[in-house]
Amino acid sequence: MSGKPMKILVVGGGPAGLFFSIIAKRALPTATVHLREQNPQGVTYGWGVAFTESAADTLRPAAPDVIDALTTNTRHDRMVISLDGVDVPVQVGRSHLNARWSLLAILEKFALAAGVHITHDCDTVVTEDNMADWDLVIGADGVHSRTRERFANHFQPSVELGDNWLAWYGTPKPYPPSIILRNSEYGVLMVHASRFSAEMSNFTVEVGQETFDRLGFAGMSEDESRERCEQLFANSLDGAPLRSDHSPWFQTKFVSCARWTHQNLVLIGDALHTVHPSIGSGTRFAMRDAVYLTQALVGAEWDVEVGLKEFERVRKPVADAFQAAAKRSIAWYEGLPSRTITHPTKFALEYLMRTGRVSYRDFRRENREVVLGYERDLR
Numbered sequence: 163m164s165g166k167p168m169k170i171l172v173v174g175g176g177p178a179g180l181f182f183s184i185i186a187k188r189a190l191p192t193a194t195v196h197l198r199e200q201n202p203q204g205v206t207y208g209w210g211v212a213f214t215e216s217a218a219d220t221l222r223p224a225a226p227d228v229i230d231a232l233t234t235n236t237r238h239d240r241m242v243i244s245l246d247g248v249d250v251p252v253q254v255g256r257s258h259l260n261a262r263w264s265l266l267a268i269l270e271k272f273a274l275a276a277g278v279h280i281t282h283d284c285d286t287v288v289t290e291d292n293m294a295d296w297d298l299v300i301g302a303d304g305v306h307s308r309t310r311e312r313f314a315n316h317f318q319p320s321v322e323l324g325d326n327w328l329a330w331y332g333t334p335k336p337y338p339p340s341i342i343l344r345n346s347e348y349g350v351l352m353v354h355a356s357r358f359s360a361e362m363s364n365f366t367v368e369v370g371q372e373t374f375d376r377l378g379f380a381g382m383s384e385d386e387s388r389e390r391c392e393q394l395f396a397n398s399l400d401g402a403p404l405r406s407d408h409s410p411w412f413q414t415k416f417v418s419c420a421r422w423t424h425q426n427l428v429l430i431g432d433a434l435h436t437v438h439p440s441i442g443s444g445t446r447f448a449m450r451d452a453v454y455l456t457q458a459l460v461g462a463e464w465d466v467e468v469g470l471k472e473f474e475r476v477r478k479p480v481a482d483a484f485q486a487a488a489k490r491s492i493a494w495y496e497g498l499p500s501r502t503i504t505h506p507t508k509f510a511l512e513y514l515m516r517t518g519r520v521s522y523r524d525f526r527r528e529n530r531e532v533v534l535g536y537e538r539d540l541r
């Protein structure tokens with residue numbers, strides 16, 4: 163590292179960009195770290211995001227105070243898997259939930275305290291010319307990253323569109339973490355719901371293409387779709403409304419990049435690679451990139467070229483394994499519309515084992531009564 167203070171530009175104030183800014187500035191207090199976010203302060207997309215306890219434990223050593231602040235809100239140890247109105251409650255690892263806007267506000271508070279300069283309302287375009295003004299440029303601009311697309315020839319991204327359609331709503335009904343599946347005359351309807359604050363729960367509706375077409379969602383406004391979903395899930399919602407916060411239908415993008423860096427530019431978080439909402443780990447995945455990147459730079463004594471190479475070398479195999487688990491989850495969800503599922507416990511078992519990270523033995527140990535009931539049914 164030269165004698166001059168290092169200048170770092172971070173594009174995007176999501177979990178990846180903010181967490182990187184905090185831990186990098188703490189690791190190298192002489193650096194100037196500028197983070198630019200296109201949205202005004204307090205404006206973001208989505209509702210609540212979950213962190214498992216194990217995700218929090220892996221992130222905690224990098225910034226214990228930050229992770230403690232993110233794990234004091236809503237927590238759950240059980241979830242409910244529901245098939246056509248029959249609920250199977252199961253014991254799962256603990257998870258912590260925060261409204262996405264409060265998660266970002268917490269991260270931003272720590273970033274400012276660390277001395278990071280944050281500019282909102284600042285749509286930032288990275289070019290080869292302006293990259294030269296910085297020692298290090300971090301593209302943390304999310305799944306639709308324009309930084310990735312601008313240098314697509316170099317990063318060689320692969321972006322696969324999911325088959326299913328999702329709409330991310332909120333509702334005041336307090337749901338435990340739930341997977342709700344309904345076999346309807348239109349096909350299979352799925353919901354991921356979970357309380358993330360004293361007032362609100364997530365309510366993400368997921369349907370296959372045929373169901374999407376049969377229900378005519380493509381021709382509906384956001385409000386019409388929301389009202390239709392309220393009707394379709396009226397039995398579960400018990401009269402509670404669905405709320406939208408820019409909640410259009412979307413197909414998930416599964417992103418990976420052949421190359422992770424270009425000169426002094428590196429991508430992290432969803433800009434670089436995604437998982438899938440169904441495994442609820444995108445935030446942790448993005449923040450882990452920030453940890454690996456900072457560790458690699460510290461190890462390289464802030465030699466950017468060496469540090470970026472090391473980041474890719476160490477992080478890639480771990481990230482690839484996690485993406486492979488996400489792919490198994492996506493395949494399971496996308497396979498649901500073409501299947502007939504009739505046994506609630508079998509559905510619960512399949513759901514929990516879908517990524518290959520939970521075995522039948524693990525599930526049986528944690529949920530003895532549920533499994534014994536299922537095994538009796540099979541006899």
Ligand SMILES: Cc1cc2nc3c(=O)[nH]c(=O)nc-3n(C[C@H](O)[C@H](O)[C@H](O)COP(=O)(O)OP(=O)(O)OC[C@H]3O[C@@H](n4cnc5c(N)ncnc54)[C@H](O)[C@@H]3O)c2cc1C
Nearest residue numbers: 174176177178200212286303304431432439442443444445
């Ligand atoms: C329906 C749904 C449910 C989810 N549930 C969960 C969950 O329960 N748990 C979980 O861990 N994850 C969940 N996720 C995933 C999670 O939201 C993302 O993986 C995570 O936010 C990625 O963080 P990031 O910082 O990489 O990107 P983002 O959070 O998308 O942040 C990128 C930021 O960059 C800004 N930006 C973009 N372009 C520019 C530009 N040109 N200039 C300046 N700023 C720019 C954007 O405004 C944004 O603030 C869910 C996602 C969806 C869609």
